Amino acid sequence: MATAREVSDRAARRDVRDRWLLSAPALIVIFFAAIGPLFVMLAYSFMAKGDYGDVKFGQFSLDGWFSVFLQRDIFDDTITLADAHLSIFWRSVRLSVITTVLTIALGFPTAYFIATRPRHTREIWVFLVTIPFWTNLLIRTFAMQEVIRNEGILNTLLIRLGIIAQPLQIMYTDAAILFGMVYVYLPLMVLPLYASMEKLDFRLVEAGYDLYAGRLQVLRRVIFPLVKPGVIAGSILVFIPSLGAYVIPRVLGGGKNMMLGNLIEMQFGAGRNWPLGAAISITLMAIVMVALLFYVRNTARSGAGHG
Amino acid sequence: MPKPEGVQEKRIAVEARGITKIFGAGENALRALDNVSVSIRQNEFFTLLGPSGCGKTTLLRLIAGFEYPSEGAILLDGTDIATLPPFKRPVNTVFQSYALFPHLTVAQNIAFGLEMLGKPRAEINARVAQMLKLVQMEELGQRRTDQISGGQAQRVALARALAPSPKVLLLDEPLSALDYKLRKEMQIELKRMQHETGITFIFVTHDQEEALTMSDRIAVMSKGKILQIGGPRDIYERPSDRFVANFIGETNFIDAEIDGATGGAAAVIARLPGGAQIAAGVPDGMVPRGRVAIVVRPEHAVLARPDEGGQLRGTVENVVYSGTDTHFHVRLDGGNPFVVRSQNRRGTEAAFAAGDPVAVRIQDGAAQVLRD
Numbered sequence: 001m002a003t004a005r006e007v008s009d010r011a012a013r014r015d016v017r018d019r020w021l022l023s024a025p026a027l028i029v030i031f032f033a034a035i036g037p038l039f040v041m042l043a044y045s046f047m048a049k050g051d052y053g054d055v056k057f058g059q060f061s062l063d064g065w066f067s068v069f070l071q072r073d074i075f076d077d078t079i080t081l082a083d084a085h086l087s088i089f090w091r092s093v094r095l096s097v098i099t100t101v102l103t104i105a106l107g108f109p110t111a112y113f114i115a116t117r118p119r120h121t122r123e124i125w126v127f128l129v130t131i132p133f134w135t136n137l138l139i140r141t142f143a144m145q146e147v148i149r150n151e152g153i154l155n156t157l158l159i160r161l162g163i164i165a166q167p168l169q170i171m172y173t174d175a176a177i178l179f180g181m182v183y184v185y186l187p188l189m190v191l192p193l194y195a196s197m198e199k200l201d202f203r204l205v206e207a208g209y210d211l212y213a214g215r216l217q218v219l220r221r222v223i224f225p226l227v228k229p230g231v232i233a234g235s236i237l238v239f240i241p242s243l244g245a246y247v248i249p250r251v252l253g254g255g256k257n258m259m260l261g262n263l264i265e266m267q268f269g270a271g272r273n274w275p276l277g278a279a280i281s282i283t284l285m286a287i288v289m290v291a292l293l294f295y296v297r298n299t300a301r302s303g304a305g306h307g
Numbered sequence: 308m309p310k311p312e313g314v315q316e317k318r319i320a321v322e323a324r325g326i327t328k329i330f331g332a333g334e335n336a337l338r339a340l341d342n343v344s345v346s347i348r349q350n351e352f353f354t355l356l357g358p359s360g361c362g363k364t365t366l367l368r369l370i371a372g373f374e375y376p377s378e379g380a381i382l383l384d385g386t387d388i389a390t391l392p393p394f395k396r397p398v399n400t401v402f403q404s405y406a407l408f409p410h411l412t413v414a415q416n417i418a419f420g421l422e423m424l425g426k427p428r429a430e431i432n433a434r435v436a437q438m439l440k441l442v443q444m445e446e447l448g449q450r451r452t453d454q455i456s457g458g459q460a461q462r463v464a465l466a467r468a469l470a471p472s473p474k475v476l477l478l479d480e481p482l483s484a485l486d487y488k489l490r491k492e493m494q495i496e497l498k499r500m501q502h503e504t505g506i507t508f509i510f511v512t513h514d515q516e517e518a519l520t521m522s523d524r525i526a527v528m529s530k531g532k533i534l535q536i537g538g539p540r541d542i543y544e545r546p547s548d549r550f551v552a553n554f555i556g557e558t559n560f561i562d563a564e565i566d567g568a569t570g571g572a573a574a575v576i577a578r579l580p581g582g583a584q585i586a587a588g589v590p591d592g593m594v595p596r597g598r599v600a601i602v603v604r605p606e607h608a609v610l611a612r613p614d615e616g617g618q619l620r621g622t623v624e625n626v627v628y629s630g631t632d633t634h635f636h637v638r639l640d641g642g643n644p645f646v647v648r649s650q651n652r653r654g655t656e657a658a659f660a661a662g663d664p665v666a667v668r669i670q671d672g673a674a675q676v677l678r679d
Contacts, residue, residue, distance in 0.1 A: 210398075214423075221419075
């Protein structure tokens with residue numbers, strides 16, 4: 001006869017085994033579909049490039065990683081920083097940060113407006129915010145081009161109103177990319193902001209006013225700290241895809257104003273340098289991770305208890 | 308600071324003049340306050356008492372500045388503040404829900420108002436320590452607001468509102484979320500704090516017992532109007548209005564007749580059903596004549612045997628023992644009910660049983676004519 005202790009131990013072991021068996025199919029799919037390709041990319045980044053794309057299997061090389069930030073002069077072999085790459089990195093980070101800040105600036109009042117509507121009309125507003133998602137990103141980007149190009153809606157309007165005499169050259173500049181990214185990613189900021197603002201207890205706002213806080217101070221000292229989780233969630237949702245944006249800089253930025261996504265695409269395409277493309281991709285991931293860690297630490301420090 | 312005794316002319320802290328507040332418009336318009344005027348004195352514990360929906364909280368919110376009156380003026384120390392935003396009024400509120408800031412500690416909550424006023428850090432710290440001591444929470448300043456009990460949250464809300472030394476403290480049913488015992492404790496605490504700080508308290512409640520226990524004066528409200536203003540004893544013993552008499556404590560209503568008008572007197576002789584006559588108090592400014600209703604509190608009457616004499620006669624229908632008291636439910640000869648409450652003392656038994664014929668003796672000065 002087994003003792004009660006043995007029976008219970010056996011049951012616990014079976015429990016653990018069953019749990020692994022039941023989740024095995026999902027774990028296998030996740031490994032091969034999500035994590036596996038990352039390892040392939042990591043491996044490729046350490047191989048020599050093939051002559052017509054691809055890589056030479058089994059030939060270890062650091063050339064890919066070397067070329068991410070550095071370049072070697074073809075004539076005298078001096079090593080210098082790869083200015084072209086650095087400026088693309090810098091543009092990507094800069095435009096992504098500006099996009100995040102602009103979407104917060106535009107999304108905050110929007111979300112506040114929706115959260116302060118009567119309950120039954122809020123759903124309509126949220127629904128309206130999601131409408132752009134119904135259309136393909138590429139189509140929306142071309143639509144934005146129609147707005148900002150020299151003969152576009154914006155310039156025509158400004159000239160008709162007599163504000164400018166010559167059309168503003170917005171297309172094929174960083175400003176064009178910003179226009180596009182703010183437009184495309186704004187809903188991703190509004191939705192999480194609204195979600196946390198809807199939970200905001202407006203009696204706390206009254207308490208703030210009661211304790212001599214003016215409108216700006218209530219915003220800064222009461223509302224903002226309370227909806228901070230929404231601001232952070234929205235920032236993550238906007239910053240990460242901005243950093244890797246491909247379609248928007250391609251269509252609106254033209255060939256000169258590349259972002260990381262375009263640089264990577266180029267290495268796998270016309271550039272025929274897969275190891276470099278893989279290395280840049282992993283670098284991009286590292287930047288995202290550092291940014292995420294920064295965000296998470298920031299929340300953990302100040303948002304403890306009501307995250 | 309001790310209150311000066313016998314001083315009749317006290318300065319007015321807050322005055323509402325002809326306040327009307329209408330919410331909404333058109334058919335859905337709701338008249339929450341209807342031409343309400345009231346003067347609240349300096350250093351007074353003033354209570355707005357009434358059932359829910361009577362407008363008491365609206366009046367409080369108008370004084371705080373969360374709402375603006377449709378008509379009328381609100382004077383604080385003589386200046387009209389009715390159009391000032393809440394953050395420009397030297398008035399603080401203890402909210403029913405407490406509304407403590409969840410992202411701040413207890414001490415930071417208390418410091419909030421002082422910081423907004425731009426006080427120097429050292430002064431703020433000293434004041435916060437002083438406030439924590441006042442509400443007996445010295446040890447808990449660094450706690451988060453979700454780490455304290457409901458009673459403690461109540462104390463923090465109080466300390467936060469008192470910290471900037473407001474001219475007037477508004478309390479919106481602050482004790483309603485506490486259990487009975489804690490509520491009793493806080494009632495005494497609140498009185499103590501009001502006494503120690505010397506700040507005018509305006510307290511909103513629907514609990515008549517709470518109002519009677521704590522207040523210097525009470526305004527009884529119903530349907531957007533103030534029906535009666537007076538001290539707890541005035542309100543309880545000399546209600547001017549049927550609603551007031553009914554809302555506060557148990558009451559007997561008797562129909563009576565007044566023969567001769569004695570204009571402007573504080574008391575009249577009323578003839579009760581059965582023919583007995585009784586002196587009854589009259590509300591200010593009323594000249595009663597003809598049929599009136601008079602009111603007598605159950606503990607202001609005693610039962611006697613029919614041959615001993617009393618103003619009313621009837622039969623005991625029911626005797627209810629309730630610990631401290633015994634209630635005798637009497638059916639008067641005219642058919643109306645009348646309740647007599649007598650305090651139970653050691654060694655005395657209920658002297659009357661159901662079915663006994665009795666006389667009801669109303670104590671001198673206990674009868675009061677109602678305005679309606």
